[in-house]
Amino acid sequence: MAKVLIERTVAEGLEPNYEQTIVELLGHAEKSPGYLGGExxxxxxxxxxxxxxxxxxxxxxxxxxxxxSERYEMLKKVGVFLKEPEKCTILEPCIYQSQQGL
Incomplete structure (x- = not known):
């Protein structure tokens, strides 16, 4: 399993517009092969x-x-609300994982 950390900084005042549009992006991601969920x-x-x-x-x-192409098209819609480009980081587990967290 892979986890991906995505950070987005939205231009101030455009948060409601971003949140509304990101719901649509999530709908497309949920249909993508291999998608397991997210927070x-x-x-x-x-x-x-x-x-x-x-x-x-x-x-x-x-x-x-x-x-x-689905993500590309959605990111064009989301991108108009962003103050800077999104940052994506693919995370992989470390061998010292704790079941209790940090």
């Missing part, structure tokens, strides 16, 4: 900073979604 967060100290952690069967499944 979305909003920074408590910077409410225009959003973090998404998505789970994929493999890094390859993520790359297929990342390069898909």
């Amino acid at each position: 979305s967060y909003r920074d408590a100290m910077r409410p225009n900073h959003y973090v998404v952690i998505s789970r994929w069967e493999s890094a390859n499944a993520w790359h297929l979604w990342f390069g898909s």
Whole structure:
């Protein structure tokens, strides 16, 4: 399994527009082969900073979604609300994982 951390900083005042549009993007991601789920967060100290952690069967499944025409078209819609380009990080487990977290 692969996890992907996506960070987006939305231009101030455009958060409601971003949130409405991101629901549509999520709908497309959910149909993508290998998508297992995800969680979305909003920074408590910077409410225009959003973090998404998505789970994929493999890094390859993520790359297929990342390069898909569906994601490209949705990112054009989302991109108009962003203050800066999104940052994506593919995460892999470390050998010292704890069942209890940190």
